[in-house]
Amino acid sequence: MKSLINGVAFILLVTMVGFTPPGKNKNTGSLVLKFNNLFNNEVLEFGKEYTNAHGEKLTVKTLNYFISNITLTSKDGSEYLVPQDSCYFLLRQTDKATQQIELNNLPEGKYKAISFM
Secondary structure (H helix, E strand, O other): OEEEEOOEEEEEEEEEEEEEOOOOOOOEEEEEEEEEEEEOOEEOOOOOEEEOOOOOEEEOOOOEEEEOOOEEEEOOOOEEEOOHHHOOEEEEOOOHHHHEEEEEEEEOOOEEEEEOO
């Protein structure tokens, strides 16, 4: 996922760490998502000087953002919208614990895509 912040392109790499098969409820499972922030295909580092596509130098000192409105798309094209009360997350570049989120009680299925705001 690529985003533009003040004219700077940041790449957000989302890795699906794993889907846990059904547990107590036979029809649900969990999904862990890991977020990695990249700039120019490198892991983003605070204090490091980067050059954007326009040749401008910049240094990132803070990077925080929200993930919300998570939707999973199954192989058959149907979509599952994670309930609003379970899909708002604040991710902070300085806090590794916030860069991995777990979605629980997801309907069992084979998913091909994920989208979020």
